[in-house]
Amino acid sequence: MNAENTGSTSEVQLDNGIFRVTRWTIEPDGVIPMHRHDYAYVVVPMVTDSMHVRNADGSSTVADLKAGVSYTRAAGAEHEISNPDGTDDVVFVEIERL
Numbered sequence: 001m002n003a004e005n006t007g008s009t010s011e012v013q014l015d016n017g018i019f020r021v022t023r024w025t026i027e028p029d030g031v032i033p034m035h036r037h038d039y040a041y042v043v044v045p046m047v048t049d050s051m052h053v054r055n056a057d058g059s060s061t062v063a064d065l066k067a068g069v070s071y072t073r074a075a076g077a078e079h080e081i082s083n084p085d086g087t088d089d090v091v092f093v094e095i096e097r098l
Contacts, residue, residue, distance in 0.1 A: 007083075008032045013093075020098055026051065026090040031082040039096040042072045046091040054080045065092065 007030020014021040020039075023046075026032060034056065045065035054060045056078035083090045 006031050006033055008081075015098075018098055020096045022094045022096075024090075024092050024094060026081065026083040026086075028083055028086040028088065031080060034078065034080045036078040037073065037075055037096070039098055040072065040075045041077075041097070042070050042095045044068070044070045044093040044095065046093065047088070049083075049086065049088065049090050051086075051090045052082045052084055054082070065090070 007027040009025050011023045012020060013023055024032065034054075036056075045067055048065060048067045050062050050064050052060060053063050
């Protein structure tokens, strides 16, 4: 995904045609650029921290993460995720149902 250095990295851990599991790391001041989710997904935070979410409609929110406490979003979500105030990496696992 990263054609340029955005301060975020992804590692696909599993893709079996049913599920895709990706581990994401966002460094302090890093960003996952604007993207659209074509599939419903579950996020499993690996850290207790917060990240900023800027939606395609311009609205934004701070998502408070708690390690091991999962949440889900519907297909079609379109947003940018960043770690502008962080001193540590934000790390989470994203599980998409393909």
